[in-house]
Amino acid sequence: MVRRAARCISAFRRASEILRSGPHHAAALTALLSWASPAASGDAAPMRVASMNLCTDQLAMLIAQQGQLHSVSYLASDPRSSAMADKAAGYVENHGLAEEIYLMQPDLVIAGQYSTQATTAMLRRLGIPVEVFPPATSLEDVRARILRMGDILHRQVQARELVAEFDARLGHLRQQVTQRPEAVLYYANGYTSGDSTLAGQILLAAGFENATTRAGYGAGARLPLEVLVMTIPDIVITSRPYPGASRSEAMLDHPAVRAFRTGRAGATMTDHDWVCGTPYVLRAIEELAETRRAITGETR
Template identity: 25%
Template sequence: MKRAALLCLLLAGCAAQPSAKGGGIVSLNPCADAMLVELVPRDRIAAISHYSRDPGATSIPLDLARKFNVNNGTAEEIIALRPDLAIIDSFASVSTREALTRAGVKTLTLGWANTIEDSRKQVRELAAALDAKPAGEAMVAKIDGAITAARTGRPPVSALLWIGGNTVNGANTLLDEMMVKAGFSDHAAHYGLQGTGYLPIEHVVADPPRVMLVPDQAGRDAASRAAQMRGWALARSGATVHQAPFERSLVNCGGPVIPRAMTRLAEIRSEVGQ
């Protein structure tokens, strides 16, 4: 028993354990996690999703995520926690949804926010469900303020926003809208890429953008090797491309992530100048 408890602590990712009374809010949705931790006091949150402790999936600081219990998204685990509300995403399986319904667990489904307006609506929907409307309106005000502050009257500058490896952000996405509002044109959309997808290095070398927004990743993993290869190929081609770090945590979600992302985009646009 002691060995199991020690292993649990070392992994720092153990599933949330049910309390005697249950209650609180459980989130299975990493984007809901980002909103939840800013909308309600910590003691109302029974567990956030395990994704928020993954550097590649989180939208909140890892040191903050480690202050909360996490869940692995199983119906059995959520039912055992007896929450007042479980926030799930649109990708939750039918079996999970049915199990939660049979157990009488109240749920709120939050889908994917593809636009800034979608994100505003999502913030307000979650805030209303949590009886935290003033906090929701404050979050929306921060979103709107950051968008206004990032506006520029200068001509748009072409940019590619890399998610990781050879995956890039394309047209008709939340990130695409934010880039445009910050004074960029999404070069992946210029290539014809819709949504998020794979972009061959040949496209980049043949028709490079003026700016590349790159994840803050270092090391010898596949993403780093892909970035190094692009840098080498562009240098050989003679193209001048401004590369700017763009945190991986800024590309996953909307809500309270939008102000941080817009601020960073505005900083990069200012670095590029005219």
Template identity: 30%
Template sequence: MRSVHAAGAALLLGGAGALWAAVPGPAVKAPAVPQRIVSINLCADQLVLALADRSQIAGLTHNAADPELSGAAAKARGLPLLSNSAEQILAIDPDLVVGMPASRSAALAALPGQHYPLLDLDTADRLDQIYASIRQTAKAVGHPARGEALVARMNGDLAGLPKPGRGRVAAYYQRRGYMTGTGTLIDELMGRVGFVNLAGKLGKPPLSQLSLEEMVAAQPDFLIVESATDTITDQGSEMLHHPALQGIPRISIPQAWTVCGSPEYTIAARSIVAQIAAIDGIRQ
């Protein structure tokens, strides 16, 4: 089972939002409506699936169809899944390659004589950055109106969303005691629903480990956990079910909703709000 810290390290790299060549050479402009789009990053997969026609998609990463990692896994079924090999990309001859960033792809670097149009996207750790990625991707795949419609729909889903956290402390606690800190999408989500992130309160970095004893001593009001750890599958998930933590109310959300800055952000926010309300209702 992969967790946010592992998936994030492998899949979310910084980059600049622009179209440029993969390796030194002349810049190549994508067609207005590209017909052979290849995504080489899990987070890019989800944006391409949301905004491009299926007929435009020539390849996605092998993680695109993994429901534990991708919020758009169902949409990816039946589409070509690539292993990030130079040979596969060369055979497709894409007219747009999308990544975070595409220009750091080892597969593309292995094709020094080829210069494909690229869309380099920034990692999105805030809602405004998600919107920027949506708009950039929609324009690059030839459907800018779809991007605006998706942003409007997400804004509508978040309009009037309450903050039932009411300043209470929550910890996003993962397998093997990993805790997500500030400057992350999880932290932004916590603030949106009215929580204070325990990691920030303790001065922890974006990713840290907190022992079971330290978590019990910190006494957060809520634990937010990945739904994949709702049942014990190994030692990594077993610690989240220790009796010492059973008195702390927990909120469970799929990792696939939060590992990337994607349209699933609004689903995650609304789910957290609903679960807080349900817990508070039981307590009353």
């Protein structure tokens, strides 16, 4: 109780500082209003938020008001995995370590479900509230994550706008699919994604059938090379190799895969649009739908 009151006071003090400083008074006013109104969590709007997961980083950057988000993970500024690398440069970088995050003195930490448990437990012990986001496994999850981020940051209006835009674009993309070619997603180490994963849902939304569904794969699993070859999909969509060599990725270049891919359409995933449940999955769907039209000869 005491801690909560202290946080209210500090939020109020910060808001009034912002008010005094002038140019941001609109943002501060929103902060004050949302603090005054009974919000979902019943707390004041957090004003110094640290996110330590690539996906929550991006959701927070999309939704937070200016000055509200203090720090994002170092992955957010890696253009390979983050769709918002440019924007992430404007925030303090963290590496998901309890010590560095505590020293930032955030009033809220947002973590992913697979963030190190030891770190989030330590932060909680130190009295910092931690919100944990499970990864999205469907497009419906993407909407839910956006809305939840809106609640947590007391930015429900922005979140709802984002969801409305998401729904409109997705609805548009889902129209006019007449033929559904079969595709297989194939990553380093021979992993594949079935229908119950976000990547699988992106594939379906772009108008493909997942050929591994026939072979009985639902979630992410290792797809043996021979099963891939025997499945005979219309297209194999592979991940883009990282710099530096690895055995795991070398198998995408296995002679069987190469022989199998000649004469077939191929595509590569742009990881940063695929990995996180953010509105950027729409960009992945759009790109993939373009590939599908090229295969089937459909026109828009």
